[in-house]
Amino acid sequence: MNKNVLIVGTGLGGLSTGLRLAKRGYHVEFVEKNNQAGGRLNQLKKDGFTFDIGPSFFSMPYEFEELMKDCNTDMPFEFVELDPLYTVNFRGSDRKFSLYKDIDKLSEQFVDIEPDFKNKFKAYLKKCEQLYNDTVDIAIKQNFDSIPAYVKALMGVNPVHLPVLLKNFWKQVNCYFESKEARQIISLIAFFLGRTPFDTNAIYTLLSHIEFSHTGYYNVKGGMYAIVTGLVKELEKSGAVFHYNTEITDYTANNGKLTGLTDQNGKKWEADIFVINADAALFRGIVFKRKKYSPAKLAKMDWTMGYLTFYVGLDTKIEQIEHHNYFLGNNYEEYAKDVMKNPGTLEKPYYYVNAVSKSNPDCAPEGCESLFFVCPVPNLQFKKEWSDKEEIIRSIIDDFSDRIKQDISKHIISLSAYTPEEWQNRFNLYSGAGLGLSHAMLQIGAFRPKNYDEEFFNTFYVGASTIPGAGLPMAVISSKLVVERICRYQFN
Numbered sequence: 471m472n473k474n475v476l477i478v479g480t481g482l483g484g485l486s487t488g489l490r491l492a493k494r495g496y497h498v499e500f501v502e503k504n505n506q507a508g509g510r511l512n513q514l515k516k517d518g519f520t521f522d523i524g525p526s527f528f529s530m531p532y533e534f535e536e537l538m539k540d541c542n543t544d545m546p547f548e549f550v551e552l553d554p555l556y557t558v559n560f561r562g563s564d565r566k567f568s569l570y571k572d573i574d575k576l577s578e579q580f581v582d583i584e585p586d587f588k589n590k591f592k593a594y595l596k597k598c599e600q601l602y603n604d605t606v607d608i609a610i611k612q613n614f615d616s617i618p619a620y621v622k623a624l625m626g627v628n629p630v631h632l633p634v635l636l637k638n639f640w641k642q643v644n645c646y647f648e649s650k651e652a653r654q655i656i657s658l659i660a661f662f663l664g665r666t667p668f669d670t671n672a673i674y675t676l677l678s679h680i681e682f683s684h685t686g687y688y689n690v691k692g693g694m695y696a697i698v699t700g701l702v703k704e705l706e707k708s709g710a711v712f713h714y715n716t717e718i719t720d721y722t723a724n725n726g727k728l729t730g731l732t733d734q735n736g737k738k739w740e741a742d743i744f745v746i747n748a749d750a751a752l753f754r755g756i757v758f759k760r761k762k763y764s765p766a767k768l769a770k771m772d773w774t775m776g777y778l779t780f781y782v783g784l785d786t787k788i789e790q791i792e793h794h795n796y797f798l799g800n801n802y803e804e805y806a807k808d809v810m811k812n813p814g815t816l817e818k819p820y821y822y823v824n825a826v827s828k829s830n831p832d833c834a835p836e837g838c839e840s841l842f843f844v845c846p847v848p849n850l851q852f853k854k855e856w857s858d859k860e861e862i863i864r865s866i867i868d869d870f871s872d873r874i875k876q877d878i879s880k881h882i883i884s885l886s887a888y889t890p891e892e893w894q895n896r897f898n899l900y901s902g903a904g905l906g907l908s909h910a911m912l913q914i915g916a917f918r919p920k921n922y923d924e925e926f927f928n929t930f931y932v933g934a935s936t937i938p939g940a941g942l943p944m945a946v947i948s949s950k951l952v953v954e955r956i957c958r959y960q961f962n
């Protein structure tokens with residue numbers, strides 16, 4: 471008889487796990503707190519505009535290819551390589567850096583700034599590649615049954631990398647480059663992990679290899695949400711069933727086995743196997759009421775920054791920007807050291823702008839542009855009050871208008887915003903931390919909340935908050951790892 475699986479949450483981790491299991495003959499049902507699938511990989515449609523609300527690009531597309539191969543399914547969406555990867559603008563300068571993967575095109579932009587940039591960059595990337603090759607299979611693509619097994623696997627990593635482990639991202643980049651522009655641009659990727667180059671271990675410079683020489687970044691034709699619609703369609707074809715507006719708040723268990731989950735209306739959901747795609751630490755704490763994840767213990771864990779995101783529909787086109795654009799200030803070190811905790815940084819915020827309608831014209835009415843702004847901010851642990859959000863948004867819009875030399879404020883015909891409060895309340899993210907638990911060394915691998923439950927043998931976890939970590943390709947890898955565990959599991 472086919473086994474019934476209940477998946478709590480329809481983030482990318484939940485959807486990819488569901489597809490892998492459905493294709494293996496399991497009967498899959500989803501319960502999701504929101505009224506549509508996707509989790510943080512979601513979409514907002516408003517006033518004739520379509521916005522991706524969170525992720526706007528991804529790396530390692532082969533993880534999606536592996537997922538489809540594993541499910542014997544054609545890729546249900548089409549991805550498009552980004553070139554340039556993105557642009558970087560500094561406050562007070564008209565110069566725009568376009569980050570090309572082509573090393574000659576990239577180096578041309580540093581000719582008068584960083585002597586011998588090309589050779590320095592090659593040397594830096596060579597080290598990043600070695601770090602990637604020597605750690606990816608050990609630290610990212612494996613299930614670990616215990617901390618000693620994990621530590622033993624880490625001991626297999628080439629010891630030549632040890633000095634890197636003792637540095638932060640910023641220090642490692644500084645070993646190769648002298649100019650502030652090169653240092654800042656190359657260390658920017660640490661922000662993609664939800665922390666800063668100053669509190670991210672140098673091992674993560676392996677991301678520069680992924681960014682510039684391994685796969686680069688990709689968008690999806692029609693917008694990022696096409697990933698979700700494609701997966702949901704495949705799941706429905708395989709018989710999976712979705713229940714929206716259903717939030718799990720309680721449970722019943724017997725003899726080390728989870729027997730049911732209860733939603734906000736008191737309805738009980740039963741299954742043979744449960745997969746939790748909600749945050750693996752928070753769910754253990756709030757729903758399973760585990761001591762290890764009590765409110766006091768959760769507060770002591772290391773969480774990523776929050777995001778103030780806002781979605782702007784304009785009745786005009788903007789020619790001056792590319793698809794992905796970073797707007798930095800001129801106090802990078804001071805800013806980065808403060809941004810996680812000090813709301814004062816919002817007086818002169820750094821931000822990212824995504825113009826989704828540039829490559830997906832259907833996302834805006836004709837002659838219009840849909841823009842998505844992301845501003846790194848302290849999460850709710852460090853800034854509880856967001857009544858000043860309109861003021862902050864206005865200052866970013868003014869700064870952006872100044873820098874592109876076009877006043878967009880009079881062209882705004884649609885505006886929506888999510889502060890960390892909305893991110894917390896919509897998706898159950900702890901303190902609105904955008905990427906959830908950080909990748910501090912004691913929160914990765916076997917130290918991260920496990921992808922199997924400590925008490926209920928029929929309960930598993932998938933997604934950014936368990937192994938391997940945050941980001942879309944990691945959510946897909948996470949589904950592979952958890953399915954490996956579920957298939958190993960013997961039913962009682």
Ligand SMILES: Cc1cc2nc3c(=O)[nH]c(=O)nc-3n(C[C@H](O)[C@H](O)[C@H](O)COP(=O)(O)OP(=O)(O)OC[C@H]3O[C@@H](n4cnc5c(N)ncnc54)[C@H](O)[C@@H]3O)c2cc1C
Pocket residue numbers: 478479480481482483484501502503504507508509510511523524525526527528529716717718719747748749777779844896897898904905932933934935939940941942943945
């Ligand atoms: C602003 C922003 C920008 C980002 N940009 C990028 C990017 O460009 N590229 C990239 O690779 N990554 C990016 N990320 C990270 C990426 O979005 C996440 O790592 C990934 O989407 C996480 O997927 P997931 O499956 O782990 O969980 P989630 O997407 O968080 O899904 C979990 C689901 O569980 C549901 N849920 C929670 N609790 C319950 C409950 N009790 N009952 C029922 N349902 C519940 C939630 O509503 C949600 O739908 C970004 C994140 C943010 C916030």
